[in-house]
Amino acid sequence: MSMGPMGAMRGGAQPLGRSKDLRGTTRRLLARLHPERFKLALALVLGVTSVGFMVSGPQILGSATNVLFNGIIGKRLAPGTTKAQAIRQLREHGESQIAAMVSGMHLTPGVGVNIDELGRVLGLCALVYLAGAAFNYLQGFTMAGLTQRVMSNLRRDVEEKLSRLPLRYFDSHSHGDVLSRVTNDIDNLTTTIQQGLSQLITSFLTIAGVMGMMFWISPLLAVVSVVTIPLALVVTYFIAKRSQVQFGRQWERTGTLNGLVEETHTGHELVQVFGRSEATVAEFREQNTQLYEASFRAQFLSGIIQPSMQFIANINYVVIAVLGGYRVASGLLSLGAVTAFIQYSRQFTMPITQIASQMNLLQSGVASAERVFEFLDAEEESPNEDRDSPVALKASAAGQVTLENVCFRYEADEPLIEDFSLDVAAGDTVAIVGPTGAGKTTIVNLLVRFYEIDAGHILLGGVDYAELTRDEVRRAYAMVLQDTWMFAGSIGDNIRYGRPEASDDEVLEAAKAAHVDGFVRTLSDGYATLIDQDATNLSSGQKQLLTIARAFLANRSVLILDEATSNVDTRTEVLIQEAMASLRKGRTSFVIAHRLSTIRDANVIVVMDQGRIVEQGSHEVLMAKRGLYFDLYNSQFAGVAT
């Protein structure tokens, strides 16, 4: 039957993962089904009912065969005699074999097939099959609703978790890994539960039902068949285990090969100019051959499961046909029972191959579940609910930021910021400078409370951060980050990101101020132009401008500009600096930039090196010091002197 190999292949098509704690994860997975336990029980009842109907079908069909057979044999006997007389007559004619068979049959000599009875039996049979199908459908229907609700809730939980995780989590885990947990693993788990659960239940119920019927009809034949079942299970298990190893190898090699393809295509021009085409092709060929070998073995092994099952089923069939024929001939069994039996034995292999393929699927599903649960268990940020009576920040003092003896470390044993104090009056500009990797973003992380300080105080408008919620703190800031992140949506919506309720005029005003308006007008849909996921349809300079417009519109009292203009082209930069100047007007700003012009105008310059603050003061003060700032400043002019 076609289900076997398809199921096995689907099972193999999932990247296989091994779970570390099978039992624990399974228990948690079951716990998630708990709210749906009544539906699950209902589905189970429906499943049992359906299987009950389905397995009694062949038995009824068998009795229809008996009605026919009785008629045929009965017609051969002399009419008017009783059954006992007919048997005696047969024995006298030396047909003891047939006599024995007739003795086991319910027939009236001389009377042919009872068509009315045949009709009654077959009518019942059709009803039973219809009922079985109906209950089977209802079971599937119930299960679909149940699994979808469970998965929907799991997705919701994962999403809520995302918003409760501290920034530290995102910085210490690769985005790819987090993304893969919340997308691929969830998808994989959904597939498993959707297909696996329902089929597994039906498969086990069918095996139980069929086995019960077989024993009821003929214990002897049943025992013969029951011997072949463990055989089928063992064969399936052995082959499946081996093919699983090969599937694992296949996925591993697919991964390696995809890596090579990705790498070579991404660095295409380098490969060409550095004369590496031939060497790369040779490497590809070698890895491709390895993949071919592994995938051949995987396909072959999983492919022979089905013929092996077929083989065992056929042997079973032959044994039943021969043994059954023998027993019918000896009058110990009816022909209908044998035909019913043959049908049952044919129904047997399907659930077994299905269980085998579901096991593969289930295993990778549990591994995914484990990764999802691991994610859900990650440590969360301290709860920070919006309070009923928010602390009122005085508008006049809103831009005032004070840092008092602030200490902070990413790692407990690596001191970073120790005892740092800084008083920034409303409207001041603070420049943060330092070589690459000096940790300038650490200050930003603390100011907007992406990370919590270990000791000291940060005050906003005279109010301690400790008395404010994170959201209240953040509502005071607008940021232009180095990473020009845009979300998939229109340009207008992206500009509005910090203030969704802004009117079109306000958007236009901000866009003009950030010199975005010019290029947006050249786009076919203007402000309604959609930005795709990675904003690939905008240049890096244009993205930077958009983030500036976004900050403009957000209209917050404190501004953070993180290397904001390093990617903007030289001509627009002149315009941006004007815009920045007007944006900074009346606002407190923290600027992280390589630009000398911004640094010189700053009220305070904070110089950082290797994650720590090394100098602090105005341009003149720091130049006079002849320290790190002096070096940094002068290196910009290196080579000009000649």
Added chain:
Amino acid sequence: MLTRLLRTYLRPYRRPITILVVLLVAQTVGNLYLPNLNADIINNGVITGNLHYILDTGFDMIAITVLVGACAVIAIYYASRVAMGVGAEIREALFTRVQLFSARDMNRFGTASLITRNTNDVQQIQLFLQMALTMMVIAPIMCVGGIILAIHEGAQLSTLLLVAVPVMTVFIGIVMVKVIPQFRSMQTKIDRINEVLREQITGVRVIRAFVRSHSEADRFAVANEDLTSTALRVNRVFALMLPTMMMILNLSSVAVLWFGGRLVSEGSMPIGNLTAFLTYILQILLSVMMAVMVAILLPRAAASAERVQEVLLTVPEVSNPPHPVRPLSQSGAVTFDSVSFEYPGSERPVVEELSFTFEPGETSAIIGGTGSGKTTLLNLIPRFFDASSGRVLVNGVDVRDQDQETLWVSLGIVPQAAYLFSGTVASNLRFGRPDASDEELWRALEIAQAKDFVAAMPGALEAPIDQGGTNVSGGQRQRLSIARALVKRPSVYLFDDCFSALDASTDARLRLALKEGTTNASVVIVAQRVSTVMHAERIIVLDDGRIVGSGTHRELVQRCAPYREIVVSQLGEGAAK
């Protein structure tokens, strides 16, 4: 497209395929013959009480079963060999073809799309082939054979097939036509959810800074609700599939017994034939199911084949000349002779009428805003693109007349986005010259200001590098990428704005060392930062694809207004005096 692709790639496998088909035919005939023997057991053995006959026929059945099993296993062997072999060959063909692609060919397809074509699309074709090679052969034989034998067993009864087979086909067809588009729309909704989640992860700083977590949660809730309701609908329709198919099968059996029973009672059909007929009708319907299920894979495989063919049939835009000219010297001179470049169909050229020469031993710089054509200019030298008019000469010979390999030997490129390959620091540095000694590598690292951090890495030269170089910082990546070009020792260096991730002092030290390390070569630096280019012997100022100034820093500050403007904006008023 699929048939064309498969015809090409299946040709070498004619023999295994022939064997495969023979085996599958034998297997199917054997499977069809078994019920026939069973009928004989009933008709000639059971009814007449001939136990010997029952046993003899039983042995025949066992023998056939063993043969059928052997055929099936060998057939699977060949099917897997052929399907996976064809897959591997298509992959290799794709990969080698892409190696010949020019930059514009790459852009047209997109790297991501080329990767999917080599992986997912080939996998689709492979899967289809594996199924087709077994089931597509078995199903028709079983169906036709089953019908012939069914007619043989009971000609009158086989009219039932005229009802059962179309009912089954139509039903599966309807479900598929209804469900497949829904599955596709479900996939779009999964993609949507993943997109929202992806944004929440990559944009976490912006979302939190602008206090938008709540609205992001709302967006997710909408997407989640949308997916759940679609998935529910799809799965509920799909739940109908199996029960209905089983119902059609079972009701067919009931019908066979009803109509067959009347024939048997009239004496026009032996009862053993009836049981055989029951088995045949089941087999026929199962083969119909099988065929339909393989047919579902067909559209996807066909779409994949089309995408694969598209790549295989692409003629690379830039190709080697039939009679390449070898340059007489490898001096490193690069000359642009009134070169213009425009994309086909675009209104304006990207660069226009460029004429200049980069002399060996000189450092030249190109400065200009985004979109001024700097990178395009650079890309014309290694023939990533070909000029629309005018000539680009390297070592005195038009690049279009040179063998590409020869041309590339003389060039060392450091692209804007530094890209490293998985391996070690050493394997990356030796990328252009596999036989370079360790001393040469260290020398290059020293010039590129990368010696210190490489020495500090665990394993130094043998330190592992991840794909793309993601395990080192952006600045380190750029310096390694510069060292890689230095190890190659080309006669022309092309630095495409690759100093941007370096801080000013490292930038300055690097430029000084570079000057000493590349004495006889011509060095071309493209940059946006004035401090990077101001020391060059010659600076070319590009604006809107045209040269608006050319000379030393001093000269340009005096004469060239756009240059002055840049200097003032970056270094302040004082630097422009």
